Amino acid sequence: MLRGLLGEEGWWKGIRIYVAKHKFQVVETDDFRKAMEEATGKDLKWFFDQWLYKAGHPELKVRWHYEDADKTVRVKVEQTQKTNEQTPLFRLPTTLELTEAVGRSRVVPIVIDGTNQEFVIPAEIKPRMVQIDPNCWMVKELDFEKTAEENLFQLQHASCVICRVNAARAVRN
DSSP states (O other), rough: HHHHHHHHHHHHHHHHHHHHHHTTTTOOOOHHHHHHHHHOOOOOOHHHHHIIISSSEEEEEEEEETTTTTTEEEEEEEOOOOOOOOOOOOOEEEEOOOOOOTTTTEEEEEOSSEEEEEEEEOOOOOOSEEEEEEEEEEOOOOOOOOOOOHHHHHHOOOOOHHHHHHHHHHHHH
């Protein structure tokens, strides 16, 4: 997940810093966090807090529809996990991928950080497929209902193996 958040360049720069500074030493998680922060210039305390020092994982309910009237895709995302002192509402920087046709897709960065959110994305035509976290970087449970047509398209064209497996299950059912 951290690699997906930081990108390849930031990730590998952080790994090199971490290894160079701590070769043959006993380390703690905080040493790794600091190396990644040094490499990227980003504050990552929130990331390590929610994924290493808290409990639980995000459970997401996602629905989308296309609005002809204003030519937008509207994606509603709800975090449905039970929250308490140990299991937070998660902050989830991720992406939505809107695929209009084979080979024509657009990636839109989003941040999920509330109970219920709606993302409104301009789109001239209704997408054939909408995916959240298309590269499968996040640990999550996902409830994302799709039409049979969308599941078939996803089964044939999604880049993520997990996404294709989920689409195949949906098509069989």
